Amino acid sequence: MRQSNIGWLFLTPATLILFVVGFVPFIYILYVGFFDWNTNAVDPTLRWAGLQNYRSLVFDTTFLNSLARTLVFAFFVVVSELLLGYVLARALMADRLWGRQFFRTIHTLPIVVAPIAVGATWRLLCVPGFGIVPYYLKLWFGIDYNISTNAYHAFVTAIIMDLWHWTPFVTLSLMAGLTALPKEPLEQAQIDGGNKLQIFWYVIVPMLKPVLLTTVFIRLMDALRSVDEIWMLTKGGPAESTRFIGLHIWINVFPKTDYGYGAAMSLLTLYVTIVLSWLLFVAMTGRKGGAQ
């Protein structure tokens, strides 16, 4: 490592672009958040509102509900994807699995499907009257499955759709992490007579921590941001049961053009995301700061 300002030279282009498309908008939204500004209102001019937008947010149950719903969704999705992804990764790495490359390719496939197409596809599968899922659930199990009237069905479908789409990503990165693990500690633990669970918890998990952390971070952020899939699947319904925060903000900002309020909402969501990631980081590493 050389101590030098030349390092900055290499960072400049990337920083510059992110400054323009990332930081400037961020400052701008900070500014807009203090204003009352709705281009569809009778009086569409910017009016100083101080903290009014934030004050209303704290009492806005639609917003708070959608935030809470998003957190529940993200929690379920991230936890199940980790568990499922780990099992799949181990299974896909087994030496005696015949046709391993074939299965690996198949289980990578959902990652590359555009979220918007994923939403469209799952709608094809699940839409009442037309899709095969409601039809066969009724035929085989007698379940009246209907994502356009039943809030729970819609929510669960959103979770399953996300599992389908993103478990392969978790599988892939865990496979990468597992491949890179040194073999000696594992063999040592086996010689010392550890059972499978002990080896998993005391040997594999600690060594896998950096990969786990990165994977959880990426998945958490993306689960908190997802908009397009849900939009195509249910449009947020029925009765707002799948209106996650990204979608909620989008609806407020664009169709409703409530800019000031939308800005305040966006910022609050961003803070929640950052605090959550930070807590997670501290909980998983025991460290208080700094990148991994």
Add this chain to the structure above:
Amino acid sequence: MRRSGIASFVLWICLTILTLLPVWWMLVVSMRPRVKLYSKSFLIDDLYWNNFLAVLNSSTFLQYLLNSLIVATSNAALVCALGLLAAFGLSRYKIGGGDNVFFWLITNRMAPPAVFLLPLFLLFTKWFVFGDFMLFDTKIGLILLYCVFNLPFAVWLLKGMLDGIPLELDEAARVDGATTGQVLSNVILPLARPGLAVTFILTWIFAWNEYLFAATLTSSANARTVTTALAEYVSVTGTNWGEMAAMAFLTTLPALIVLGFVQKHIVTGLTFGALKG
């Protein structure tokens, strides 16, 4: 051992069917004429291409496809170039506040897209206007925009990879009189090539798949991408399932083809600099 092998194989077949089912159903529906749409059979009865032809013959779809191709490829190239430079800076130099810069880069990916949508919409239509040229509804606008989420990802991925290249190689080259530029192009670049390829592919796919920015910050065939075409299509015709499925399939196809070529390398490329931390 033998029996558990067979059991796991059967399990894999089931999982594979589950994974493929949505995509298969998309294909099945896309090949059905209107009258057969409500059939619940899982099979493609006959090859009916009219849905695909209708989509491909629509006036704008091919233009949207071309836009997507240009935007995704340019963005991935830009992101890889800048990402490599930034990762090199972060990995090889001790930068004052380097950890903070790194973290700041990542926070750009953390933000819900909705956070950026509003200010960027306002900036693109009101601020970043040079004479007749404004960034709203241009491919350049989208190419720059996709850096918001792709560049942090690329820097993150590439830094891990560069950290994995032994510093001694740099030093050796420097002792032999190589300049920093030569170290970068003759030592780092060849070794980072597999990682760079994975980064390129993944960012390309992310850019290809992006919907929300594209939908909000474009308004005409000038810059609209295939994902917006699909969403537009659904809201306009609503129930024309056959054509919708065909369109969804066509939107996905390029990314699937790309995946087919590189699948093997993704796992090796995705180590995120694991264990180097």
